[in-house]
Amino acid sequence: MSVLNISDVSKVFSTTRAVDSFSLDVADGELVCLLGPSGSGKSTLLRMVGGFERPSSGLITIDGQEITHLPPEKRPTGMVFQSHALWTHMNVFKNLAFGLKLRRLPADEIKRRVEGVLELVGLGGYGTRHVTQLSGGQQQRVALARSLVLEPKILLLDEPFASLDQHLRERLREEVRDIQQRLKITTLFVTHGQDEALSMADRIVVMRDGKIEQADRPDVVYREP
Numbered sequence: 243m244s245v246l247n248i249s250d251v252s253k254v255f256s257t258t259r260a261v262d263s264f265s266l267d268v269a270d271g272e273l274v275c276l277l278g279p280s281g282s283g284k285s286t287l288l289r290m291v292g293g294f295e296r297p298s299s300g301l302i303t304i305d306g307q308e309i310t311h312l313p314p315e316k317r318p319t320g321m322v323f324q325s326h327a328l329w330t331h332m333n334v335f336k337n338l339a340f341g342l343k344l345r346r347l348p349a350d351e352i353k354r355r356v357e358g359v360l361e362l363v364g365l366g367g368y369g370t371r372h373v374t375q376l377s378g379g380q381q382q383r384v385a386l387a388r389s390l391v392l393e394p395k396i397l398l399l400d401e402p403f404a405s406l407d408q409h410l411r412e413r414l415r416e417e418v419r420d421i422q423q424r425l426k427i428t429t430l431f432v433t434h435g436q437d438e439a440l441s442m443a444d445r446i447v448v449m450r451d452g453k454i455e456q457a458d459r460p461d462v463v464y465r466e467p
């Protein structure tokens with residue numbers, strides 16, 4: 243069963259065709275890596291799925307529902323960016339609780355969900371920490387937690403580890419893949435790193451000039467010649 247349907251989607255910025263008649267179906271619980279060089283349209287595609295950008299043409303549906311017209315708080319997606327954009331004037335708990343308060347959840351439920359998701363990302367007990375006191379890796383875990391706490395249908399990750407060093411990147415890759423499989427959350431992961439795509443993806447979609455160049459399982463995409 244596919245959860246996400248991207249159907250003949252294009253995005254044109256004045257003279258640039260950033261995404262060009264792109265179609266993709268993503269299955270429930272699948273992790274798809276969008277892999278490709280800088281400028282191939284990966285981020286634009288992800289932003290459209292997240293509802294941050296409107297397609298020039300085509301249709302994006304999640305569970306059969308057209309998503310482009312939904313207000314932000316109704317979007318069934320959670321997005322994590324390269325720069326985590328945490329609110330530095332709030333502690334970890336408040337960063338995570340913010341979106342739940344907007345949804346008017348009761349305080350005890352907010353507490354339960356925030357604490358649960360902090361455990362999940364390995365930051366149990368970190369709620370009262372100020373985000374500026376955390377390491378880069380921890381901050382990225384908070385950013386992930388802030389998305390997950392809203393229980394999105396689809397998780398969107400835009401080069402979330404790009405600013406981290408190699409060692410930490412490899413560790414977070416494993417952590418995220420593990421969390422993704424435990425939650426069985428459908429995920430689109432943008433990267434320009436082959437290693438990353440190879441180690442994480444159920445399926446790799448190689449993009450070039452806004453189109454799909456190849457889409458297959460990692461072992462097929464990187465089969466020895």
Ligand code: ADP
Nearest residue numbers: 255258260278279280281282283284285286287
């Ligand atoms: P990638 O994520 O693969 O690096 P992007 O989706 O960021 O690719 O960009 C695809 C193309 O669209 C590039 O040529 C980029 O310059 C262009 N582009 C992206 N966003 C905008 C924008 N807001 N305005 C104009 N051009 C844009």
Ligand code: ADP
Nearest residue numbers: 364365371375376377378379380381383410413
């Ligand atoms: P990084 O993200 O920089 O790799 P980690 O999250 O791997 O940092 O932290 C390494 C270990 O140190 C973990 O077990 C973590 O719980 C612990 N740790 C990190 N920062 C603190 C802190 N400020 N206080 C207590 N323990 C910490």
